[in-house]
Amino acid sequence: MPTIIKLCKQICGPSKAPGGNKPQKYFLLGSWAFFAAIGLVIPGDILEHAWAHDFTDFMAAIVPQIDRLAALGLKPEINRFHYSILWAILPIYFAVVMISGNQNIVMGHNRLSPEKIYLSLITGFLFFYFSMFLGFGFGSVDPDDRTSRILFYNPITRAIWAPIFAFGPAVFFGGILLIIKGMITGHIFKEKGGGPHGG
Secondary structure, rough: OOOHHHHHHHHOOOOOOOOOOOOHHHHHHHHHHHHHHHHHHHHOOOOHHHHHHHHHHHHHHHOOOHHHHOOOOOHHHHHHHHHHHHHHHHHEEEEEEHHHHHHHOOOOOOOHHHHHHHHHHHHHHHHHHHHHHHHOOOOOOOOHHHHHHHHHHHHHHHHHHHHHHHHHHHHHHHHHHHHHHHHHHHHHHHEOOOOOOOO
16 A cells, blocks of 8 residues: 555646656556557447446536537447546546645746746637637638548547547646636746746
8 A cells, every 4th residue: 555655646746757757658658558458449330228227327427528529420339338437537537636736836847938928828728719619610620631530530640649638627627717817826826936026
């Protein structure tokens, strides 16, 4: 147990400290490969099982992205089940993002100019909205588009892309929260002294 606790602390440690954070990188890459492999073996009739159908209904009621993806009609049952699994374990990754990111900011590894802060907030919001709802209203995802079929239909690329696309909203939302928190505390500002006006 002490070894597991120590490993968890290392995974949630700052990612931008000198020497990097190898346990965190191995955890992220290893789990990404694991969940991509799961996407390759999900049968096309998975939702014919009552437990799988109930599980995906529960997750879709919480996460808009799941039904948005199923509505594309590109392997809807497989995508609905795969993304439901990914979102069910997403809180773990959100915790890693928040704890590690907060340490990066407090330790001064993420200092930005005011211009980059506001640009990061806008970019983070747009990417969060797109990845969660699959469109901006004027440029939503087209199921007939070649890129859509590569990302959500082709078995290999679909499985590889799914963990990235599912965890995207958590990363972007977590980033937005961390930037706002850093602005409030002053840790994120680039000016000398750590505050918005230096000093």
